[in-house]
Amino acid sequence: MKNSYIFLLCCLLHTHAWSQKTNMVTKEKQLAALYSKIDGNRYSTNSDNKAEMFARQMSDFIRENPATLSYTFTKLQKSGVHIATSPDGNFRIYSWDTWTGGSMHFFQSIYQWKDGGQIYCRMPQYSEGDPGSFSSLIYMVDIGKYRYYLSVENMILSTMHRGQMVMAHRIAGNKLIDTDKIFRAKTQKLKVIDIYFNISSLDETRKWATDLITYDYRYKLLYIPLVTKDNVTYRNLLYQLKGNYFEYIGIETGKRK
Numbered sequence: 001m002k003n004s005y006i007f008l009l010c011c012l013l014h015t016h017a018w019s020q021k022t023n024m025v026t027k028e029k030q031l032a033a034l035y036s037k038i039d040g041n042r043y044s045t046n047s048d049n050k051a052e053m054f055a056r057q058m059s060d061f062i063r064e065n066p067a068t069l070s071y072t073f074t075k076l077q078k079s080g081v082h083i084a085t086s087p088d089g090n091f092r093i094y095s096w097d098t099w100t101g102g103s104m105h106f107f108q109s110i111y112q113w114k115d116g117g118q119i120y121c122r123m124p125q126y127s128e129g130d131p132g133s134f135s136s137l138i139y140m141v142d143i144g145k146y147r148y149y150l151s152v153e154n155m156i157l158s159t160m161h162r163g164q165m166v167m168a169h170r171i172a173g174n175k176l177i178d179t180d181k182i183f184r185a186k187t188q189k190l191k192v193i194d195i196y197f198n199i200s201s202l203d204e205t206r207k208w209a210t211d212l213i214t215y216d217y218r219y220k221l222l223y224i225p226l227v228t229k230d231n232v233t234y235r236n237l238l239y240q241l242k243g244n245y246f247e248y249i250g251i252e253t254g255k256r257k
Contacts, residue, residue: 024068025150035080051100052096059121063121069092091138091169095108104157105131114171115173131155147171148170149170150215150222152166160229168180174233195232214255221241236252
């Protein structure tokens with residue numbers, strides 16, 4: 001009799017997991033279809049309403065389904081939604097173009113993270129005129145007793161002008177801290193390092209690159225492209241992880257091998 005109960009419990013758990021995955025697949029298809037309508041109708045008068053509808057449905061889906069933290073979202077990514085996940089799988093950023101702007105693109109994001117067996121999410125609110133950004137990559141570093149997630153953020157400011165920055169995030173239970181100043185330049189401490197440039201200064205292989213800012217785990221080096229007169233050079237500002245900070249250590253051409 002005991003074995004029968006165990007078998008029944010296993011069947012119920014398997015059925016629940018299968019049902020949950022099926023529901024996620026169905027919802028993902030619906031969200032991907034809705035997002036494609038925003039892109040396809042970006043110049044229509046009701047594009048803002050569709051963008052708000054997508055943001056609301058996406059946020060509800062992430063909040064109500066903690067398993068989304070490890071779900072691949074293949075269709076949604078193919079539709080144009082960016083999903084960046086940390087190496088340890090505990091932090092994820094969903095971001096997308098709302099298609100409500102003109103030559104300046106406005107983005108919306110959802111942060112999702114896990115701590116103490118619980119999964120949380122938050123949608124940041126931007127001030128008026130702030131275009132937001134999309135996250136292309138998340139690096140992970142341990143500094144002292146904290147683990148930091150360094151997200152590479154990308155901004156489309158006009159037809160030719162772009163911005164890219166690296167932000168530090170730290171998980172603290174149901175809160176996500178993004179105010180720690182872990183980057184130390186010559187005269188100040190920073191919570192964000194950003195660059196702004198004209199894409200005409202990049203060759204064809206780098207013109208649409210979302211990884212101009214990179215981190216080398218071997219040398220604990222953060223590479224920030226040096227921008228002069230709006231042009232991206234092949235020289236980099238180097239910030240190396242030393243103790244509790246990424247310390248500015250100078251400028252080098254190319255990257256270390």
